[in-house]
Amino acid sequence: MDALKLDELLPYLVNRLGPRVEAGFAGPLRANGITLPMWRVLAVLRVSGPMGLNDLGAGTSLPLSTLSRLVGDMVSRGLLSRIRKPDDARAVEVDLTDRGRAVANAMTPLARHYETAMARGFASAELAELRRLLIKLYANMDGIETTWRAAAE
Protein backbone atom coordinates (compact mmCIF):
# COMPACT_ATOMS: atom_id res chain seq x y z
CA MET A 1 0.00 0.00 0.00
CA ASP A 2 3.07 2.15 0.14
CA ALA A 3 4.01 5.02 -2.07
CA LEU A 4 5.70 3.40 -5.09
CA LYS A 5 8.49 5.86 -5.63
CA LEU A 6 8.68 6.67 -9.29
CA ASP A 7 12.42 7.01 -9.62
CA GLU A 8 12.85 3.43 -8.59
CA LEU A 9 10.59 2.01 -11.25
CA LEU A 10 12.51 0.63 -14.14
CA PRO A 11 9.77 1.25 -16.72
CA TYR A 12 9.70 4.90 -15.74
CA LEU A 13 13.46 5.29 -15.83
CA VAL A 14 13.65 3.62 -19.19
CA ASN A 15 10.72 5.33 -20.84
CA ARG A 16 11.60 8.87 -19.99
CA LEU A 17 14.96 8.46 -21.70
CA GLY A 18 13.60 7.66 -25.14
CA PRO A 19 11.89 10.96 -25.90
CA ARG A 20 14.83 12.89 -24.55
CA VAL A 21 17.26 11.13 -26.83
CA GLU A 22 14.94 11.48 -29.77
CA ALA A 23 14.38 15.16 -29.15
CA GLY A 24 18.07 15.78 -29.57
CA PHE A 25 18.51 13.45 -32.48
CA ALA A 26 15.55 14.37 -34.64
CA GLY A 27 16.65 17.90 -35.46
CA PRO A 28 20.11 17.16 -36.83
CA LEU A 29 18.79 14.19 -38.76
CA ARG A 30 16.06 16.27 -40.35
CA ALA A 31 18.63 18.89 -41.25
CA ASN A 32 20.26 16.12 -43.21
CA GLY A 33 17.14 14.94 -44.92
CA ILE A 34 16.00 11.92 -42.93
CA THR A 35 13.72 11.18 -40.03
CA LEU A 36 14.51 9.23 -36.91
CA PRO A 37 12.69 6.04 -37.93
CA MET A 38 14.56 6.23 -41.23
CA TRP A 39 17.83 6.42 -39.37
CA ARG A 40 16.89 3.33 -37.40
CA VAL A 41 16.21 1.42 -40.57
CA LEU A 42 19.45 2.54 -42.18
CA ALA A 43 21.48 1.73 -39.09
CA VAL A 44 20.06 -1.74 -38.65
CA LEU A 45 20.51 -2.63 -42.30
CA ARG A 46 24.06 -1.37 -42.36
CA VAL A 47 25.04 -3.47 -39.38
CA SER A 48 23.07 -6.62 -40.09
CA GLY A 49 22.75 -6.69 -43.85
CA PRO A 50 19.63 -7.22 -45.97
CA MET A 51 16.56 -8.70 -44.31
CA GLY A 52 12.78 -9.04 -44.44
CA LEU A 53 10.27 -6.81 -42.75
CA ASN A 54 9.81 -9.00 -39.71
CA ASP A 55 13.45 -8.92 -38.80
CA LEU A 56 13.61 -5.25 -39.59
CA GLY A 57 10.69 -4.70 -37.26
CA ALA A 58 12.46 -6.58 -34.50
CA GLY A 59 15.64 -4.62 -35.09
CA THR A 60 14.04 -1.21 -35.18
CA SER A 61 11.21 -1.72 -32.69
CA LEU A 62 8.80 -0.36 -35.30
CA PRO A 63 5.39 -1.94 -35.94
CA LEU A 64 4.96 -3.60 -39.30
CA SER A 65 2.34 -1.28 -40.68
CA THR A 66 4.55 1.69 -40.01
CA LEU A 67 7.57 -0.10 -41.32
CA SER A 68 6.03 -1.26 -44.56
CA ARG A 69 4.95 2.28 -45.35
CA LEU A 70 8.29 3.69 -44.31
CA VAL A 71 10.28 1.26 -46.41
CA GLY A 72 8.13 2.11 -49.43
CA ASP A 73 8.87 5.73 -48.81
CA MET A 74 12.58 5.14 -48.49
CA VAL A 75 12.61 3.07 -51.65
CA SER A 76 11.09 5.93 -53.59
CA ARG A 77 13.71 8.24 -52.11
CA GLY A 78 16.39 5.94 -53.40
CA LEU A 79 17.68 4.95 -49.98
CA LEU A 80 16.60 1.32 -50.05
CA SER A 81 15.95 -1.51 -52.43
CA ARG A 82 13.09 -3.94 -51.89
CA ILE A 83 12.87 -7.11 -53.90
CA ARG A 84 10.61 -10.13 -53.66
CA LYS A 85 12.48 -13.19 -52.57
CA PRO A 86 12.77 -15.60 -55.50
CA ASP A 87 12.16 -18.61 -53.29
CA ASP A 88 9.24 -17.15 -51.32
CA ALA A 89 6.98 -14.72 -53.06
CA ARG A 90 5.36 -13.60 -49.83
CA ALA A 91 8.55 -12.18 -48.45
CA VAL A 92 10.73 -9.29 -49.48
CA GLU A 93 14.36 -8.50 -48.96
CA VAL A 94 15.16 -4.95 -47.99
CA ASP A 95 18.66 -3.59 -48.44
CA LEU A 96 20.57 -0.35 -48.56
CA THR A 97 21.25 1.26 -51.92
CA ASP A 98 24.59 2.95 -52.45
CA ARG A 99 22.90 6.20 -51.69
CA GLY A 100 21.33 4.78 -48.54
CA ARG A 101 24.69 3.54 -47.39
CA ALA A 102 26.26 6.92 -48.10
CA VAL A 103 23.61 8.67 -46.02
CA ALA A 104 24.05 6.18 -43.20
CA ASN A 105 27.79 6.73 -43.29
CA ALA A 106 27.37 10.47 -43.29
CA MET A 107 25.32 10.21 -40.11
CA THR A 108 27.95 8.21 -38.28
CA PRO A 109 29.79 11.22 -36.84
CA LEU A 110 26.47 12.48 -35.51
CA ALA A 111 25.83 9.16 -33.82
CA ARG A 112 29.32 9.24 -32.34
CA HIS A 113 28.78 12.78 -31.18
CA TYR A 114 25.70 11.69 -29.27
CA GLU A 115 27.37 8.64 -27.92
CA THR A 116 30.13 10.81 -26.53
CA ALA A 117 27.80 13.46 -25.20
CA MET A 118 25.60 10.94 -23.45
CA ALA A 119 28.56 9.17 -21.97
CA ARG A 120 30.17 12.31 -20.64
CA GLY A 121 31.08 11.85 -17.01
CA PHE A 122 30.89 8.08 -17.13
CA ALA A 123 33.92 6.03 -16.26
CA SER A 124 34.62 3.55 -18.99
CA ALA A 125 33.86 0.66 -16.66
CA GLU A 126 30.54 2.25 -15.81
CA LEU A 127 29.79 2.63 -19.45
CA ALA A 128 30.57 -0.98 -20.21
CA GLU A 129 28.41 -2.03 -17.30
CA LEU A 130 25.53 0.15 -18.47
CA ARG A 131 25.68 -1.34 -21.93
CA ARG A 132 25.77 -4.83 -20.56
CA LEU A 133 22.79 -4.18 -18.31
CA LEU A 134 20.75 -2.55 -21.06
CA ILE A 135 21.33 -5.50 -23.34
CA LYS A 136 20.43 -7.92 -20.61
CA LEU A 137 17.32 -5.93 -19.81
CA TYR A 138 16.22 -5.96 -23.40
CA ALA A 139 16.70 -9.68 -23.70
CA ASN A 140 14.90 -10.11 -20.43
CA MET A 141 11.75 -8.60 -21.78
CA ASP A 142 11.03 -11.28 -24.30
CA GLY A 143 8.73 -13.46 -22.30
CA ILE A 144 6.88 -10.92 -20.21
CA GLU A 145 3.33 -11.80 -19.50
CA THR A 146 0.99 -9.22 -20.96
CA THR A 147 -2.30 -10.43 -19.55
CA TRP A 148 -3.11 -8.58 -16.42
CA ARG A 149 -6.16 -6.87 -15.15
CA ALA A 150 -7.31 -4.93 -12.14
CA ALA A 151 -10.65 -3.53 -11.17
CA ALA A 152 -10.44 0.22 -10.91
CA GLU A 153 -13.33 2.06 -9.24
Added chain:
Amino acid sequence: MDALKLDELLPYLVNRLGPRVEAGFAGPLRANGITLPMWRVLAVLRVSGPMGLNDLGAGTSLPLSTLSRLVGDMVSRGLLSRIRKPDDARAVEVDLTDRGRAVANAMTPLARHYETAMARGFASAELAELRRLLIKLYANMDGIETTWRAAAE
Protein backbone atom coordinates in the same frame (compact mmCIF):
# COMPACT_ATOMS: atom_id res chain seq x y z
CA MET B 1 35.67 4.75 -40.94
CA ASP B 2 35.07 1.58 -38.98
CA ALA B 3 31.85 -0.21 -38.67
CA LEU B 4 30.07 1.48 -35.77
CA LYS B 5 28.64 -1.55 -34.10
CA LEU B 6 25.05 -0.86 -33.27
CA ASP B 7 24.86 -2.77 -30.00
CA GLU B 8 27.48 -0.52 -28.53
CA LEU B 9 25.67 2.69 -29.23
CA LEU B 10 23.91 4.02 -26.21
CA PRO B 11 21.15 5.80 -28.14
CA TYR B 12 20.29 2.57 -29.88
CA LEU B 13 20.31 0.53 -26.71
CA VAL B 14 18.14 3.06 -24.96
CA ASN B 15 15.67 3.72 -27.74
CA ARG B 16 14.82 0.16 -28.57
CA LEU B 17 13.78 -0.43 -24.99
CA GLY B 18 11.02 2.17 -24.88
CA PRO B 19 8.68 0.66 -27.45
CA ARG B 20 9.17 -2.77 -26.00
CA VAL B 21 8.17 -1.66 -22.54
CA GLU B 22 5.25 0.28 -23.90
CA ALA B 23 4.02 -2.61 -25.99
CA GLY B 24 3.62 -4.68 -22.86
CA PHE B 25 2.16 -1.91 -20.77
CA ALA B 26 -0.38 -0.45 -23.13
CA GLY B 27 -2.67 -3.44 -23.32
CA PRO B 28 -3.29 -3.98 -19.61
CA LEU B 29 -3.70 -0.24 -19.08
CA ARG B 30 -6.26 -0.02 -21.85
CA ALA B 31 -8.10 -2.97 -20.37
CA ASN B 32 -8.43 -0.79 -17.30
CA GLY B 33 -9.61 2.28 -19.11
CA ILE B 34 -6.53 4.45 -19.49
CA THR B 35 -3.79 5.01 -22.02
CA LEU B 36 -0.07 5.00 -21.43
CA PRO B 37 0.37 8.78 -21.51
CA MET B 38 -2.47 9.01 -19.00
CA TRP B 39 -0.68 6.61 -16.74
CA ARG B 40 2.42 8.74 -16.91
CA VAL B 41 0.47 11.80 -15.88
CA LEU B 42 -1.24 9.99 -13.02
CA ALA B 43 2.02 8.50 -11.79
CA VAL B 44 3.93 11.76 -11.81
CA LEU B 45 1.18 13.65 -10.05
CA ARG B 46 0.79 10.99 -7.41
CA VAL B 47 4.46 11.05 -6.58
CA SER B 48 5.15 14.75 -6.88
CA GLY B 49 1.85 16.40 -6.07
CA PRO B 50 0.01 19.12 -8.02
CA MET B 51 1.96 21.10 -10.59
CA GLY B 52 1.73 23.22 -13.74
CA LEU B 53 1.99 21.98 -17.29
CA ASN B 54 5.65 22.77 -17.69
CA ASP B 55 6.68 20.63 -14.78
CA LEU B 56 4.27 17.95 -15.85
CA GLY B 57 5.84 18.01 -19.28
CA ALA B 58 9.29 17.60 -17.77
CA GLY B 59 8.08 14.77 -15.58
CA THR B 60 6.28 12.86 -18.28
CA SER B 61 8.50 13.65 -21.27
CA LEU B 62 5.40 14.71 -23.20
CA PRO B 63 5.31 17.82 -25.40
CA LEU B 64 3.11 20.61 -24.20
CA SER B 65 0.61 20.53 -27.00
CA THR B 66 -0.03 16.86 -26.38
CA LEU B 67 -0.11 17.37 -22.67
CA SER B 68 -2.54 20.27 -22.67
CA ARG B 69 -4.96 18.25 -24.75
CA LEU B 70 -4.47 15.16 -22.66
CA VAL B 71 -5.03 16.97 -19.40
CA GLY B 72 -8.25 18.46 -20.75
CA ASP B 73 -9.35 14.99 -21.68
CA MET B 74 -8.51 13.58 -18.30
CA VAL B 75 -10.31 16.43 -16.57
CA SER B 76 -13.47 15.62 -18.47
CA ARG B 77 -13.07 11.98 -17.50
CA GLY B 78 -12.93 13.02 -13.88
CA LEU B 79 -9.35 11.89 -13.33
CA LEU B 80 -7.80 15.32 -12.85
CA SER B 81 -8.62 18.80 -11.65
CA ARG B 82 -7.21 21.85 -13.38
CA ILE B 83 -7.52 25.25 -11.77
CA ARG B 84 -6.06 28.62 -12.66
CA LYS B 85 -3.54 29.78 -10.14
CA PRO B 86 -4.99 32.68 -8.14
CA ASP B 87 -1.69 34.54 -8.15
CA ASP B 88 -0.85 33.95 -11.82
CA ALA B 89 -3.71 33.73 -14.25
CA ARG B 90 -1.50 32.37 -17.00
CA ALA B 91 -0.69 29.24 -15.10
CA VAL B 92 -2.79 26.29 -14.03
CA GLU B 93 -2.41 23.76 -11.31
CA VAL B 94 -3.16 20.20 -12.26
CA ASP B 95 -3.93 17.63 -9.58
CA LEU B 96 -5.42 14.19 -9.13
CA THR B 97 -9.07 13.88 -8.23
CA ASP B 98 -10.07 11.15 -5.79
CA ARG B 99 -11.06 9.07 -8.74
CA GLY B 100 -7.73 9.76 -10.46
CA ARG B 101 -5.88 8.71 -7.37
CA ALA B 102 -7.98 5.57 -7.10
CA VAL B 103 -7.17 4.62 -10.67
CA ALA B 104 -3.49 5.32 -10.12
CA ASN B 105 -3.54 3.15 -7.02
CA ALA B 106 -5.33 0.37 -8.85
CA MET B 107 -2.55 0.35 -11.43
CA THR B 108 0.19 -0.01 -8.86
CA PRO B 109 0.18 -3.80 -8.83
CA LEU B 110 0.53 -3.76 -12.59
CA ALA B 111 3.52 -1.47 -12.33
CA ARG B 112 5.04 -3.73 -9.72
CA HIS B 113 4.37 -6.73 -11.88
CA TYR B 114 6.35 -5.14 -14.69
CA GLU B 115 9.09 -4.03 -12.41
CA THR B 116 9.50 -7.57 -11.20
CA ALA B 117 9.27 -9.09 -14.65
CA MET B 118 11.83 -6.71 -16.09
CA ALA B 119 14.17 -7.26 -13.20
CA ARG B 120 14.01 -11.03 -13.36
CA GLY B 121 17.48 -12.48 -13.38
CA PHE B 122 19.15 -9.35 -12.08
CA ALA B 123 21.09 -9.49 -8.86
CA SER B 124 19.89 -6.77 -6.53
CA ALA B 125 23.25 -5.02 -6.73
CA GLU B 126 23.01 -5.05 -10.50
CA LEU B 127 19.55 -3.61 -10.30
CA ALA B 128 20.63 -0.82 -8.02
CA GLU B 129 23.54 -0.07 -10.33
CA LEU B 130 21.28 -0.02 -13.37
CA ARG B 131 18.92 2.44 -11.70
CA ARG B 132 21.79 4.65 -10.67
CA LEU B 133 23.25 4.67 -14.15
CA LEU B 134 19.91 5.36 -15.82
CA ILE B 135 19.32 8.32 -13.53
CA LYS B 136 22.80 9.62 -14.18
CA LEU B 137 22.36 9.19 -17.89
CA TYR B 138 19.11 11.10 -17.85
CA ALA B 139 20.62 13.95 -15.91
CA ASN B 140 23.59 13.88 -18.23
CA MET B 141 21.43 14.68 -21.21
CA ASP B 142 20.43 18.11 -20.11
CA GLY B 143 23.08 20.13 -21.85
CA ILE B 144 23.60 18.17 -25.03
CA GLU B 145 24.38 20.25 -28.02
CA THR B 146 21.71 19.88 -30.66
CA THR B 147 23.28 21.80 -33.47
CA TRP B 148 25.09 19.51 -35.78
CA ARG B 149 25.16 19.08 -39.48
CA ALA B 150 26.83 16.90 -42.05
CA ALA B 151 26.80 16.91 -45.79
CA ALA B 152 25.26 13.71 -47.07
CA GLU B 153 25.60 12.90 -50.78
Added chain:
DNA sequence: ATAGAATAATTCCAAATGGAAATATTAATT
Protein backbone atom coordinates in the same frame (compact mmCIF):
# COMPACT_ATOMS: atom_id res chain seq x y z
C1' DA C 1 -4.71 -33.27 -54.61
C1' DT C 2 -7.33 -30.21 -51.64
C1' DA C 3 -8.88 -27.66 -47.62
C1' DG C 4 -7.45 -25.30 -43.88
C1' DA C 5 -3.84 -23.11 -41.16
C1' DA C 6 0.13 -20.28 -41.02
C1' DT C 7 3.18 -16.73 -42.62
C1' DA C 8 4.69 -12.17 -44.98
C1' DA C 9 3.57 -8.03 -46.32
C1' DT C 10 0.40 -4.32 -47.42
C1' DT C 11 -3.50 -1.19 -47.09
C1' DC C 12 -7.13 1.15 -44.65
C1' DC C 13 -8.70 4.50 -41.57
C1' DA C 14 -9.81 6.48 -37.18
C1' DA C 15 -7.06 8.41 -33.77
C1' DA C 16 -2.93 10.50 -31.89
C1' DT C 17 0.87 13.58 -32.45
C1' DG C 18 3.66 17.71 -32.07
C1' DG C 19 5.59 22.05 -34.22
C1' DA C 20 4.02 26.48 -34.94
C1' DA C 21 0.86 30.18 -34.39
C1' DA C 22 -2.34 32.30 -31.28
C1' DT C 23 -4.04 33.90 -26.77
C1' DA C 24 -3.63 35.65 -22.30
C1' DT C 25 -1.15 37.32 -18.61
C1' DT C 26 2.83 38.98 -16.02
C1' DA C 27 7.56 40.98 -15.82
C1' DA C 28 11.06 44.16 -17.33
C1' DT C 29 12.65 48.26 -19.54
C1' DT C 30 12.67 52.92 -21.04
Added chain:
DNA sequence: AATTAATATTTCCATTTGGAATTATTCTAT
Protein backbone atom coordinates in the same frame (compact mmCIF):
# COMPACT_ATOMS: atom_id res chain seq x y z
C1' DA D 1 2.76 54.57 -17.72
C1' DA D 2 3.64 52.76 -21.88
C1' DT D 3 6.07 49.55 -24.66
C1' DT D 4 8.41 45.49 -25.18
C1' DA D 5 9.84 40.99 -23.68
C1' DA D 6 8.98 36.81 -21.37
C1' DT D 7 6.08 33.14 -19.59
C1' DA D 8 2.14 29.63 -19.48
C1' DT D 9 -1.08 27.53 -21.83
C1' DT D 10 -4.07 26.52 -25.62
C1' DT D 11 -5.52 25.73 -30.35
C1' DC D 12 -4.71 24.67 -35.17
C1' DC D 13 -3.73 21.54 -38.67
C1' DA D 14 -0.87 18.76 -41.57
C1' DT D 15 1.46 14.68 -40.70
C1' DT D 16 2.22 10.30 -38.49
C1' DT D 17 0.78 6.35 -36.28
C1' DG D 18 -0.47 1.51 -35.53
C1' DG D 19 -4.32 -2.00 -34.83
C1' DA D 20 -7.27 -4.50 -37.68
C1' DA D 21 -8.67 -6.19 -41.97
C1' DT D 22 -6.94 -7.69 -46.52
C1' DT D 23 -4.19 -9.93 -49.97
C1' DA D 24 -1.05 -13.21 -51.50
C1' DT D 25 1.66 -17.12 -50.94
C1' DT D 26 3.40 -21.26 -48.68
C1' DC D 27 2.98 -25.02 -45.43
C1' DT D 28 0.39 -28.88 -43.23
C1' DA D 29 -2.77 -32.48 -42.78
C1' DT D 30 -6.09 -35.21 -44.54
